Amino acid sequence: MCSGQAIPTYGDKRRMRIGLLGGSFNPAHRGHLALAHIALRSLALDQVWLMVSPGNPLKAGRDMAAFEQRMESVRHLVDDPRLVVTDIEPRLGTRYTVDTVRKLHRRFPLAHFVWLTGADGLVTLSRWKGWHQLVKAIPVAVMPRPGHNYAALHSAAGRYMARWRIPSRCASLLPEQKPPVWVFMSGPQDEISSTSIRQRGHFRVAQATPQPLGKLFSGERS
Ligand SMILES: Nc1ncnc2c1ncn2[C@@H]1O[C@H](COP(=O)(O)OP(=O)(O)OP(=O)(O)O)[C@@H](O)[C@H]1O
Numbered sequence: 001m002c003s004g005q006a007i008p009t010y011g012d013k014r015r016m017r018i019g020l021l022g023g024s025f026n027p028a029h030r031g032h033l034a035l036a037h038i039a040l041r042s043l044a045l046d047q048v049w050l051m052v053s054p055g056n057p058l059k060a061g062r063d064m065a066a067f068e069q070r071m072e073s074v075r076h077l078v079d080d081p082r083l084v085v086t087d088i089e090p091r092l093g094t095r096y097t098v099d100t101v102r103k104l105h106r107r108f109p110l111a112h113f114v115w116l117t118g119a120d121g122l123v124t125l126s127r128w129k130g131w132h133q134l135v136k137a138i139p140v141a142v143m144p145r146p147g148h149n150y151a152a153l154h155s156a157a158g159r160y161m162a163r164w165r166i167p168s169r170c171a172s173l174l175p176e177q178k179p180p181v182w183v184f185m186s187g188p189q190d191e192i193s194s195t196s197i198r199q200r201g202h203f204r205v206a207q208a209t210p211q212p213l214g215k216l217f218s219g220e221r222s
């Protein structure tokens, strides 16, 4: 049972529960869709925002498609009105997740946000800007991914966060938990990756012109 656990909560269960699935989506694929649907169900979310990154700070731009092409590939993928494709990072003028989450909390103070990632995200997390602050700012849900699960649990971030892990049977409580808190979700695993799709030549990367963040989106910025 989850009820026996002394997990602090914010106490307001009526606020929107939103999963943030940040990604390069170069291109989007069924693994992203499965992650989003499993998160909707197991975390009892109202929405998942598929947040297309203007450029992962850890990935070189060489075979990275233009932002609009990646947005389009996500739009083609989604099959449910609860999955929201968004260019909010360029809108906010952010690239690093810790900055994005800080601004989203400020802009949407009534939302319960959860950071969604595949297990490979946990492996690299200790190289992200301000990752200690990030895991203290937002609950995290990790989706198992073939070849990455052992490494995730034994990574620097996995070991650091071990004390705040809740069992997967308690996943539906995660969005209301006060971070740091995280869950390793359970669900079917899929080998698919954007890399394998590009390698098979199933996604032609249109030449991306390097753009300053503000140029990606001409609307309001905070
Ligand atoms: N097959 C999958 N299973 C679980 N999580 C996945 C899967 N594919 C992608 N994800 C997760 O979705 C998010 C966005 O992933 P991303 O757009 O980088 O796709 P990718 O397939 O990992 O790309 P690439 O192969 O180019 O590195 C990340 O958190 C990643 O861990």
Ligand SMILES: O=C(O)c1ccc[n+]([C@@H]2O[C@H](COP(=O)([O-])O)[C@@H](O)[C@H]2O)c1
Pocket: 021, 022, 023, 024, 025, 051, 053, 055, 056, 057, 058, 059, 095, 096, 097, 098, 121, 127, 128, 129
């Ligand atoms: O903030 C960082 O330092 C950071 C470093 C690497 C990746 N991220 C984020 O992790 C998400 C997944 O990235 P990717 O390229 O693996 O799909 C995406 O939202 C990136 O912006 C963030």
